[in-house]
Amino acid sequence: MIVALIVVAAVILLLLFLIVAGGMLIVVGGQQVGVVERRYFGRTLPAGRVVAMRDEVGVQARVLPPGLHIMFPFIYVVRKTDMLMISEDEVGILESIDGLPLEPGRIFARHVEGHDTFQDGEAFLRNGGQKGPQIDILPPGQYRINTYLFTIRAQPVVTISKGQVGVVSARDGDPITPGRLLARKVQGHQAFQDGEAFLRAGGQLGPQIEVILPGRYRINTDLFNVEVHPATIVAANQVGLVTAKDGAPLPSGELVAVSAEGHNDFQDASAYLGAGGQRGPQYDLLKPGTYYINPLMFDVQLDKVAIVQRGEVAVLVSNVGKEPEDIPHEERLSGRERYVVPAGFRGIQSEVAGPGVYYLNRWAYIAYIIPTTNLTIDWAEESGGNGDPGTDATGASGVRRVQLFNPLAVISRDGFEMRVSVKVVIRVRPDQAPLMVAKIGSIENLIDHVIHPMIDSSFRNQASSSEAMNFMQDRADEQAKAHARTREELEKYHVECVSVLISQIILPQELMEIHTRRVIAAQQQAMFIEQQKAEHERIATENTRAKADKQIELVAAQIGVQIADQTKKKTIIEAEGRARAVQVEGEAEGKKILAIGTATAEAYDKQVEAVGQLNLAGIEVTKSIAGAGLKITPDIMVGGADGAGGANVFTAFIAQLLASNRNALTTSPDQPENGGQPNR
Known part of the structure; x- marks a missing residue:
């Protein structure tokens, strides 16, 4: 009996030993982690602690790695869990249930070293790890983490597509600088992937001035809230007009902020503020392209x-630049409109922009398109x-029709209402376009108000001073009057008519019917006149x-007439030839007599000079008497009464002449004068 009891006791002890020995062997698989709880034989947890260290009673901060472990089953309880898996497109967000308390005002626990990515819970607590949301995250991978100490949530990575x-908006950090809308930029946080570096560098709470560019x-995401917005895309034939929501205030009287440098087309908002960028509409604009701009900072x-x-x-009207009063006197545009100014001044610019495409900031410049054709x-x-009033169409000739009104209804002097259709063709020269804009504003204003x-008014006045039919018949004159008045008036607005x-x-x-009957009567009268002319033509034809029937006789008679005419002309x-010959002979004889007379006169003049006029007269008389053979003196010389007995030259010449004449009379007429010898 005693032996039997001993055997039974031994078997019971053996069974108890096997049970205890079997509970002491803990096997943790390769993809598992063991969370250990110590129930007996250890120190009590300090106040405020919920996770035990190695020698403390409670759930242990350490974990069992894969392998065979010997644990006293009545002291330790081991709970096996799967390893934590963070996939490639995820991050692990952690929260600790134990550790030091957070500093006042902080939401996230600070970074601590040496805990092997939260896999060594004891090192985390020993090195000062804090209770609450952790600022560090788990990158993709497998982790043996105490899931009792740390709560882990897998969150997708932040993906910003093209x-x-x-x-970004931060849920922790320093307060934003007073007067600013966005937190200042800090360095070293690697696009908000290093939260500890962000806070350590003085990152501020609230919306961030920096943005995240396309990427993963x-x-x-517990520390940083990321909202995905479309990038600013400026398509072709577009511009982006930018308004800054933060910055220095605009100066008094300015409508557009001054240009700031170095902000990379508003993509670096921090550089914009650092360069003194101003709040409000910006002078700089965005040309076609894609821009990664913070919509919290810029609209x-x-x-x-x-x-x-x-x-x-x-024609550009500038809202920026110096006031026109600042223009030096020598630079003012003499003879121009008051508000037409050179470049750099506020007002209507004197230089126009020709054909082309312009990236124009309509907050800084207002463009008035003026046709010059x-x-x-x-x-x-x-x-x-072709369009209603106010249309703008271009005809085949290239002349643009910019307005269509109803025909003019005017009253003539004799009380008839007429409808007059009129075309006015105008042109604005390019150099006159700014002056026209300064004077009237636009082509539409010019048409509607001038x-x-x-x-x-012009055609009403002209029609009231003329009768209806006369107005139509004097159409060219009325047109010329209207053109002269329009040209004179439009010159005041720098527009060419x-x-x-x-x-x-x-x-x-009814007036047209009367005129039509009058015209028909006049046409009938003209027809009768033409018929009369036709009868006259018929008579002429007969x-x-x-005459054609008597053509032979008529030709013979005409030839006879021509012969008689030629005979008459010959005679x-x-x-005329004989008369001309007589005339020529007479003229020759006259010239001969004239020549002899002229020579004789000249000889007489010389003789007068030699002997005197009275003596010459006596000589000529004597020659004439001698030539005629007259005997006028006795043969005996009678002396003078004075008894001198002398003879002068005259008496001697007379005596000699008389003697010669006497000898000639005694000579026979047939006898030769040269001593009886015949002339040879």
């Missing part, structure tokens, strides 16, 4: 580019669907036919 931008980021409004077509110019304003009935009232044309004048129907020519 054409997007990440806007392992960010603690971007898309606008169309300014396109100036051929045949147009853009011929513009036609019509007062006519609408036809062909040209239309002036044309309407090319022409004023009257297209059509519509008179009342006369010609009769006349011969008579």
